[in-house]
Amino acid sequence: MPAPAPDPLQSAGLLLRQARESQGLGLRQLALETRISTPVLEALERGWRERLPEAAYLRTMLPLLEHRLELPPGSLAGALPSARANRRGQRPGPLLLRFTPGSIDVFTTWQGTLLYGVLTLGLIYALNLQQQQLARQGLLSTTPIAPLEGRGDRPLSQPSSLLAAYPELAPLQRAAKGQALVRLQHERQGPQVDRALGQLSLQLNSPSHVEIISERSGTTTLNEVSGALSLPVLPPFRLRLEPAPTSATAVLWNGQPLPAGKGLAAAGNFRYPSPRP
Numbered sequence: 001m002p003a004p005a006p007d008p009l010q011s012a013g014l015l016l017r018q019a020r021e022s023q024g025l026g027l028r029q030l031a032l033e034t035r036i037s038t039p040v041l042e043a044l045e046r047g048w049r050e051r052l053p054e055a056a057y058l059r060t061m062l063p064l065l066e067h068r069l070e071l072p073p074g075s076l077a078g079a080l081p082s083a084r085a086n087r088r089g090q091r092p093g094p095l096l097l098r099f100t101p102g103s104i105d106v107f108t109t110w111q112g113t114l115l116y117g118v119l120t121l122g123l124i125y126a127l128n129l130q131q132q133q134l135a136r137q138g139l140l141s142t143t144p145i146a147p148l149e150g151r152g153d154r155p156l157s158q159p160s161s162l163l164a165a166y167p168e169l170a171p172l173q174r175a176a177k178g179q180a181l182v183r184l185q186h187e188r189q190g191p192q193v194d195r196a197l198g199q200l201s202l203q204l205n206s207p208s209h210v211e212i213i214s215e216r217s218g219t220t221t222l223n224e225v226s227g228a229l230s231l232p233v234l235p236p237f238r239l240r241l242e243p244a245p246t247s248a249t250a251v252l253w254n255g256q257p258l259p260a261g262k263g264l265a266a267a268g269n270f271r272y273p274s275p276r277p
Contacts, residue, residue, distance in 0.1 A: 008078030019069040244268030
């Protein structure tokens with residue numbers, strides 16, 4: 001009994017896959033370069049007749065593939081309907097056996113649309129189960145929770161049952177006893193400092209190491225700097241110069257001399273605002 005003749009579509013698909021893999025191309029990369037969708041390329045390589053477009057579209061796609069993969073003209077013509085002899089004795093395999101996750105294109109194939117719909121319904125069902133569980137536990141409320149703040153100078157009312165169960169919901173009560181109020185009182189007692197952006201000017205006669213530490217803008221370090229230097233800085237800040245400058249006007253803040261620290265150990269160290277004596 002003579003062996004059956006090879007299927008032209010299978011032969012063309014095998015040639016297409018071998019040429020693609022020899023050039024190290026993936027299906028998606030080839031699809032981007034030829035403007036042919038990934039499902040069509042996969043159908044060509046696997047011989048899935050029912051997933052191929054009409055012959056008029058194939059006649060424009062195949063020359064593009066032959067040119068990109070450097071194949072002889074007409075080498076993929078076996079994928080055309082006129083070349084595949086339409087064997088009536090052959091029946092295609094089950095549709096689900098030809099479906100692979102790599103062939104999914106959401107919203108462009110029915111498989112992708114179906115998968116997207118199943119995932120959406122699953123998420124809605126899971127959210128519904130969660131809401132039912134919260135309702136059974138009494139943790140789901142349909143009315144808004146009243147604000148915890150008092151009005152004007154009136155103190156906060158006695159904690160409700162909600163505050164008794166969850167004391168972390170009253171941050172204003174804890175803040176009134178914390179360090180924020182103490183720090184605010186300390187700043188009010190100290191000297192008033194202009195916290196606007198200012199200009200720090202340096203006049204360095206020799207290469208120096210400059211380190212500016214600002215509480216609001218971080219640390220800036222410069223090495224081997226000499227000559228005139230002007231920098232915008234957010235106060236309060238500390239300045240360290242090595243070696244220490246000898247001129248009293250080497251460091252200016254908004255045009256005014258900034259005094260250095262006192263003592264040998266503090267030489268080359270500056271601070272704004274200056275510490276109180």
